Amino acid sequence: MERYKLFIDGDWCDPVSNEWFETTEPFSGRAWAEIPRGMQADADRAVDAAHRAFLSPDWAGLTATQRGALLRRLAELIEANVDRLGAIEQRDNGKLMAEVSGQVRNVAQWFHYYAGLADKVQGAVVPINKADVFNYVKYEPLGVVVAITPWNSPLALTTWKMAPALAAGNTIVIKPSEYTSASILELAKLAHQAGFPRGVVNVVTGFGAEVGEPLVRHPLTAKIAFTGGDIGGQRVNEAAAPGLKKVTLELGGKSPNIVFDDADLDQAVKGAISGVFGASGQTCMAGSRLLVQKTIHDAFVEKLVAATAEARIGDPSKMDTQIGPIATRPQWEKILRMIDMAKQEGAVCALGGHALSGPDYGQGQFVAPTIFTQVRNDMRIAQEEVFGPVLCVIPFEDEDDALRIANDVEFGLAAGVWTRDLHRAMYCVDRLRAGTVWVNNYRSTSFTTPFGGYKRSGLGREGGVEAIKEYLQIKSVWITT
Numbered sequence: 001m002e003r004y005k006l007f008i009d010g011d012w013c014d015p016v017s018n019e020w021f022e023t024t025e026p027f028s029g030r031a032w033a034e035i036p037r038g039m040q041a042d043a044d045r046a047v048d049a050a051h052r053a054f055l056s057p058d059w060a061g062l063t064a065t066q067r068g069a070l071l072r073r074l075a076e077l078i079e080a081n082v083d084r085l086g087a088i089e090q091r092d093n094g095k096l097m098a099e100v101s102g103q104v105r106n107v108a109q110w111f112h113y114y115a116g117l118a119d120k121v122q123g124a125v126v127p128i129n130k131a132d133v134f135n136y137v138k139y140e141p142l143g144v145v146v147a148i149t150p151w152n153s154p155l156a157l158t159t160w161k162m163a164p165a166l167a168a169g170n171t172i173v174i175k176p177s178e179y180t181s182a183s184i185l186e187l188a189k190l191a192h193q194a195g196f197p198r199g200v201v202n203v204v205t206g207f208g209a210e211v212g213e214p215l216v217r218h219p220l221t222a223k224i225a226f227t228g229g230d231i232g233g234q235r236v237n238e239a240a241a242p243g244l245k246k247v248t249l250e251l252g253g254k255s256p257n258i259v260f261d262d263a264d265l266d267q268a269v270k271g272a273i274s275g276v277f278g279a280s281g282q283t284c285m286a287g288s289r290l291l292v293q294k295t296i297h298d299a300f301v302e303k304l305v306a307a308t309a310e311a312r313i314g315d316p317s318k319m320d321t322q323i324g325p326i327a328t329r330p331q332w333e334k335i336l337r338m339i340d341m342a343k344q345e346g347a348v349c350a351l352g353g354h355a356l357s358g359p360d361y362g363q364g365q366f367v368a369p370t371i372f373t374q375v376r377n378d379m380r381i382a383q384e385e386v387f388g389p390v391l392c393v394i395p396f397e398d399e400d401d402a403l404r405i406a407n408d409v410e411f412g413l414a415a416g417v418w419t420r421d422l423h424r425a426m427y428c429v430d431r432l433r434a435g436t437v438w439v440n441n442y443r444s445t446s447f448t449t450p451f452g453g454y455k456r457s458g459l460g461r462e463g464g465v466e467a468i469k470e471y472l473q474i475k476s477v478w479i480t481t
């Protein structure tokens with residue numbers, strides 16, 4: 001079994017605890033690697049190293065173009081290692097083999113994009129009401145960035161932080177999820193190979209309370225970029241508050257996908273299915289509340305249930321599998337508890353509603369794609385994030401009724417609207433309280449555009465030009481001439 005080490009200050013080292021924990025394949029249930037159990041002392045070493053690197057001429061002395069070249073080199077190394085990285089991520093998380101190499105290629109694209117942005121961060125000369133005074137505004141890096149990431153898309157969600165943070169001239173300590181650390185340690189190997197100076201990229205593995213929180217609280221940590229659940233995000237925000245540290249939080253969602261009666265219903269069925277059942281529902285942007293106009297409700301649900309029932313579920317390493325396992329045991333148990341809760345609340349189970357086991361399902365960490373109808377928006381199943389393959393169907397009367405239901409939730413990550421009426425679409429776009437709105441599609445993302453949440457779905461944005469500003473200070477300079 002592979003035994004990994006921590007990556008601190010350019011060296012591979014054992015954790016101070018001298019303890020490792022196992023990481024397992026969700027499909028087979030087999031442990032396949034040992035991950036170091038980092039503690040406060042490891043967090044301290046990593047932040048101290050990142051801080052030294054931030055001040056060192058080896059990093060601080062590089063031009064922005066030179067930083068961009070290092071990021072580009074890393075992107076190329078990722079491209080050269082797509083299969084290896086993809087296989088590790090697939091093994092750790094249970095992602096579909098059919099999708100994983102595309103996801104790793106996309107990670108490389110993110111590094112290329114921010115490599116290009118590194119030397120395009122421009123300040124401004126500001127007109128001042130005095131003849132002999134010159135004022136300009138410049139951007140500077142923050143210092144040590146701590147990136148804390150979840151298990152659902154480890155490489156992508158780490159890259160969303162790492163690429164803009166490094167392009168802006170910061171150094172970074174990454175704390176991946178305890179369930180999926182291996183691909184991030186492999187990414188650190190590539191960063192090392194790309195030639196980033198020692199201490200610029202560090203990876204400390206372990207548990208949130210043991211090593212994540214000490215990283216957040218460390219006095220030399222300047223910024224925390226966190227992706228995870230809303231409760232975890234709240235804890236991180238509280239731990240960052242005494243030090244008045246900057247935070248970016250990418251949290252959960254309970255996103256509405258709204259289908260009007262004038263929509264292309266076949267496309268809307270496809271969008272509803274991929275919207276919620278993609279990655280077995282383990283995506284923050286899952287369209288987990290399907291709002292269907294009453295005039296088409298019954299016919300639409302019939303089509304939806306029939307199409308979902310045909311999904312090929314099973315071994316994620318097979319290229320034709322469409323729905324794979326749940327990545328972690330606790331998550332699998334939580335989904336099943338929430339399904340029971342929905343039944344008790346009076347939601348009607350139109351499809352699924354149970355675990356799957358048998359020869360096709362490995363160790364049984366599977367949940368059947370589940371569709372609940374007759375859901376009221378005030379039920380817990382309609383308000384709380386499941387993070388699994390569970391869809392709530394809620395009927396509505398008209399635009400305003402749909403918008404009222406769509407916005408009546410604590411989250412605000414994303415929303416979908418399906419209609420052929422452009423006026424209706426724009427009316428909804430302007431009134432949906434969500435960081436991303438998709439019209440006649442669902443789940444589109446790109447490194448060129450910002451992603452993030454309203455309300456309890458988070459603070460700040462990742463992706464696009466905006467994201468690099470999340471990793472920069474603004475300095476206003478006054479010169480008397």
Ligand code: NAD
Pocket residue numbers: 148149150151152153157175176177178206207208209211212213216227228229230231232233235236249250251252253283284285385387413452453457458
């Ligand atoms: P989680 O909040 O349990 O853990 C996320 C990370 O935080 C892990 O690395 C964990 O070890 C760490 N952590 C936990 N407690 C901590 C603490 N007190 N201090 C510091 N670090 C701590 O989330 P998860 O279960 O790994 O991931 C699922 C969640 O992530 C879902 O809610 C999902 O919606 C969200 N998510 C959001 C986005 C987005 O972009 N908005 C993307 C993917 C996932």
